[in-house]
Amino acid sequence: xxxxxxxxxxxxxxxxxxxxxxxxxxxxxxxxxxxxxxxxxxxxxxxxxxxxxxxxxxxxxxxxxxxxxxxxxxxxxxxxxxxxxxxxxxxxxxxxxxxxxxxxxxxxxxxxxxxxxxxxxxxxxxxxxxxxxxxxxxxxxxxxxxxxxxxxxxxxxxxxxxxxxxxxxxxxxxxxxxxxxxxxxxxxxxxxx
Numbered sequence: 001x002x003x004x005x006x007x008x009x010x011x012x013x014x015x016x017x018x019x020x021x022x023x024x025x026x027x028x029x030x031x032x033x034x035x036x037x038x039x040x041x042x043x044x045x046x047x048x049x050x051x052x053x054x055x056x057x058x059x060x061x062x063x064x065x066x067x068x069x070x071x072x073x074x075x076x077x078x079x080x081x082x083x084x085x086x087x088x089x090x091x092x093x094x095x096x097x098x099x100x101x102x103x104x105x106x107x108x109x110x111x112x113x114x115x116x117x118x119x120x121x122x123x124x125x126x127x128x129x130x131x132x133x134x135x136x137x138x139x140x141x142x143x144x145x146x147x148x149x150x151x152x153x154x155x156x157x158x159x160x161x162x163x164x165x166x167x168x169x170x171x172x173x174x175x176x177x178x179x180x181x182x183x184x185x186x187x188x189x190x191x192x193x
Contacts, residue, residue, distance in 0.1 A: 025082035025089070031064045032081070035089070039171065042086035046173035051111035052147045055169065060115050062167060065091050069167065076100065076158070078170075088175040094119060094166040099157030101181040102132050104150070109173045111147040114140045117158065117166025121146055124153040124184065132182040153182060 022040030026033045035054045039046070062069065068079045068091035076098040081089045094117065102124055120139050124132035132153055139159075140146060148154055158166045 020082055022082055022084070028067050029064065029081060031058065031060055032089070035171075036082055039082065039087045039089060039173070040084070042084070042173060044086060044174075045107075046087060046109045046171070048109040048111060048147050048149050051109055051171050051173065052145050055111055055113040055145045055171070058113060058169075060113070060169065062116050065115060065167065065169065069093055071095055071165065072098070083175065085174065087171060087173040090170045090172075091115075092168045092170055094158035094168070096158055096160050096162045096164050100155050102153060102155045102184055103179050103181045104153045105148050105172075105176075106150055106178040106180060107174065108176055108179070109147075109149045110170070111145060112156075112168045112170040114142050114144045114146075115167045115169055116142055117164060118142075118160055119166045119168060120157050120159045122155045122157070124155070124182065126153070126182075127185075132184045134184065 020028070022036050026036045029036070035058065038050065038054060068081050070077050070079050071093040072095070076095075077093045079091045079093065081091060083089065092112075118139055118141050120137060122134050123136040123138075125135050127133045138146075146156075156168070158164070160166065
C-alpha cells in the first residue's frame with residue numbers, strides 16, 4: 001500500500017465550527033472559489049458529473065484547507081466549509097483506522113477529492129440475505145475523485161498504518177437526509193462454544 005506522511009495535526013478538543021455562507025467561505029478558501037460559486041448558485045440537487053469535474057479541476061494542498069482541518073480521536077471528523085439547503089462542502093479528516101459506516105446516498109449527489117493520504121473506497125451490493133457484500137476496493141491517492149449517488153453503496157476508510165492521516169474534500173447536494181446505513185457480512189470468527 002502507498003503511504004502518506006502524517007499531517008501531524010493534533011486531534012481537536014473544541015466543537016466544530018459551523019459552516020459559513022459562500023462569500024465567507026470563498027474568502028477563507030480562495031482556491032475553492034469556482035467550486036463554491038457553483039454550489040452557491042444551486043437551487044436544487046447538483047449534477048454529479050459537474051461536481052466531479054469541478055473537483056477534478058482543483059489543485060489543492062493541505063495548506064489550502066488549513067482552517068478546516070480538525071481531526072477526531074475515535075472517528076473521522078466532518079468539518080463544514082460552507083453549506084446551504086442545497087449543498088454541504090466539507091473537509092473530512094481521517095486518522096489510521098477511521099472509517100464511515102457502509103451507506104448509500106439516497107436523494108443526494110456525493111463527490112469527493114482526496115487531498116492528502118491514500119484512503120480506500122469499498123463498494124458493496126445488496127445480497128438476498130439483506131447484508132451488503134463488498135464487490136470492489138479502490139485505494140485512492142491524492143487527486144483521485146470519487147462520486148456516488150442514490151443507490152450506490154460504499155464505505156470509505158483510512159487503512160494506512162498508524163500515524164498516516166488522510167484528508168478528503170466532500171460535496172453533498174443536497175445534504176444527507178435519507179441515506180441508509182447497512183450491515184456487512186462481518187464475523188468475530190468461528191463460534192467456539
